[in-house]
Amino acid sequence: MKSFKKFFSTAAVATLAATLLVGCGGNEEAAAEKDGQDTTLKVSVWNYETTPEFKKLFEAFEEENPGVKVEPVDIAADQYDQKLATMLSSGDTTDVLTMKNLNTYSQFAYRDQLKDLTSHIGEIDIEAAKDTYEMYDIDGKTYAQPYRTDFWVLYYNSKMFADAGITDVSNLTWDEYVEYAKQLTDPENGVYGAYQHTWRSVVQALAAAQNDANLIEPSYGFMEDYYARTLELQNEKAIMDYGTAKSTQVTYASQFNGEKAGMMYMGTWFMAAIISEKEAGNSNVDWSIAPIPQNEKGEITTFGSPTGFAINKNSKNSELAQEFLDFASGEKGATILAQTGVVPSYRTDEINKLYFEKAGMPTDEVALKAFAPDKIAVEFPVNKNGGAIDKILAEEHDLILVNDKTPAEGIKEMEDRITTEISE
Numbered sequence: 001m002k003s004f005k006k007f008f009s010t011a012a013v014a015t016l017a018a019t020l021l022v023g024c025g026g027n028e029e030a031a032a033e034k035d036g037q038d039t040t041l042k043v044s045v046w047n048y049e050t051t052p053e054f055k056k057l058f059e060a061f062e063e064e065n066p067g068v069k070v071e072p073v074d075i076a077a078d079q080y081d082q083k084l085a086t087m088l089s090s091g092d093t094t095d096v097l098t099m100k101n102l103n104t105y106s107q108f109a110y111r112d113q114l115k116d117l118t119s120h121i122g123e124i125d126i127e128a129a130k131d132t133y134e135m136y137d138i139d140g141k142t143y144a145q146p147y148r149t150d151f152w153v154l155y156y157n158s159k160m161f162a163d164a165g166i167t168d169v170s171n172l173t174w175d176e177y178v179e180y181a182k183q184l185t186d187p188e189n190g191v192y193g194a195y196q197h198t199w200r201s202v203v204q205a206l207a208a209a210q211n212d213a214n215l216i217e218p219s220y221g222f223m224e225d226y227y228a229r230t231l232e233l234q235n236e237k238a239i240m241d242y243g244t245a246k247s248t249q250v251t252y253a254s255q256f257n258g259e260k261a262g263m264m265y266m267g268t269w270f271m272a273a274i275i276s277e278k279e280a281g282n283s284n285v286d287w288s289i290a291p292i293p294q295n296e297k298g299e300i301t302t303f304g305s306p307t308g309f310a311i312n313k314n315s316k317n318s319e320l321a322q323e324f325l326d327f328a329s330g331e332k333g334a335t336i337l338a339q340t341g342v343v344p345s346y347r348t349d350e351i352n353k354l355y356f357e358k359a360g361m362p363t364d365e366v367a368l369k370a371f372a373p374d375k376i377a378v379e380f381p382v383n384k385n386g387g388a389i390d391k392i393l394a395e396e397h398d399l400i401l402v403n404d405k406t407p408a409e410g411i412k413e414m415e416d417r418i419t420t421e422i423s424e
Contacts, residue, residue: 038069041320043096043309044084046077053148053342057328060336064327068320088113088312095315096324099144099308102135103390106382108310114143115311115318117325121145124326128334129345132306135378144308145329146345148337151304152206152292153370155256155270156263159286160184160191164262169290170366171300174229177263177293181238184262193238195261196230197252198245200397201303201379202265203227209303209377210295215393216383218418220411227400227407234401242401257283265292267304268371272341275360288362289370300369305379306345385422392417 045054058070073094075083081104084097088108097114099105108114118141126133132146154177156169164183172180181193196202203226208215211222233239239261240250253270255261257277277283291300309328311321327333331351334344338354341361352371356363380386393414400410 038067039317039320040069040071041096041317041324042071042073042094043324044073044075044080044087044094044098046075046080046098046100048072048074053337053340056336056340057147057333060332061324061327064332065320065323070324084108088314091314092312093314093316094312095317095321097310097312099310101305101307102378102380102382103386105136105144105308105310106138106384106386109138109141109143109382110384113313115313115315116141116143117145117311117322118142120322124330128331128348128351129329131376132345135306136308136382138382144310145325146306146308147328147333148342149304149306149345149347149376150267150269150343151373151376152265152267152302153289154263154265154292155274155287155289157256157259157261157285158288160259160262170369171291171297172293173297174293174295178229178233178238181233181263182236185236185238187237190260192240192255192261193263194233195252195255195264196233196239197264197266198242198250198401200394203230203401204393204397205303205377205379206265206292209375210301212377214378214381216381216386216389218415220414223411224407227410230401231403231407242398246398246402253277256287257285259283259285268343271361272358275341275358278360288364289367291366291370291373299374301375301377302373303379304376308345388422389418392421 043054043058045051048054054072058072062068062070080100084104085107087094088111097108099108121133121142129146129149132149133142136142136144136146154169154172161167161169161184164180166180166183177194184193185191204215204223207213207223207226213219213222230239234241240255244250252264252266253273256264257274271289274283274285274287278285292302294300309325311318311325315321330346334346334351335354337344338351339358341355341358343355344351355361356368380390383389396405396410396414396417399405400407405413
């Protein structure tokens, strides 16, 4: 069974204030209904035109609720967190706030800017997404409802693997991953055996997940083997070196879809993107997915992170906002998301079946196994110091992978800086 872990926390939202907000929201909605006007529900999103899940959810909710208009508050993806923080600090009343990741979710929750949903969540059926809900836990309180949960799998070029005589990828070890990356590398044709993206989670979150550790406690010895393996592959030129990938802003999609890498571990969100590129005639890659490699053969442990919706404490339509959250995070929303090629948080056998019915999805036995790992650990735990810790981890990650520090030196610096620079 998949499991997520709860971490750290503090603070709750004042009950009286929440009650008053709900009351105000209800009055405004009733007034709009009486006047025969549409009730407008504002929802913050990013890249609305190129993120089809938002439009699909909004249109379906409007269809189910005549007289309701969902208005996207569209923000550029790379500015989303900063822009949303600015909006909330200035008293913005956008009703529903999309929580892009756990780090920003925790910051808004700790600032008391989100409505406490704990009591309501206790009254609805969340069993099909229970593990994901636990990721939002802050001292026994929950301030968001997840609608999608992405986790990491191994994408591989099935033609390259077949040509190389690699036939069993159902339960790879890291030793096999290294062996195959070297075997698949073809410098004459500009092909790397694997591609590892520049995000620190590619090393750090995976190391934490597979060693039953977390990234908040400054004890990071479990990362050393993962960094050593990455540096070995760089030195052998079996993966693109980190400095080149970072300085030239290489996209992981170009490496895999362009058949410049034999395999790549990445989040499940990439599956729909591959299909889209193939449908548009921009890629001819033959592909499938497999479970992410493990230290030893056996159970599959990976990492992931949810995306959810929260209600702004300043919302004047909080009752309607709650209806939207229930719709998007429940079975109806999950059905829409699965048909769109998005991995919903609410997952049942039937929902999984819908997901893989999308044209172009791999349906082989190994792919289905990859989609049902034994454990999905949280990518980055909720913590009030999450932003500061993330910054330190990212800075030291850079220095290790450009060989300015050894893994041991970089890891020690992470531990020392977090211990001395960050106070609980």
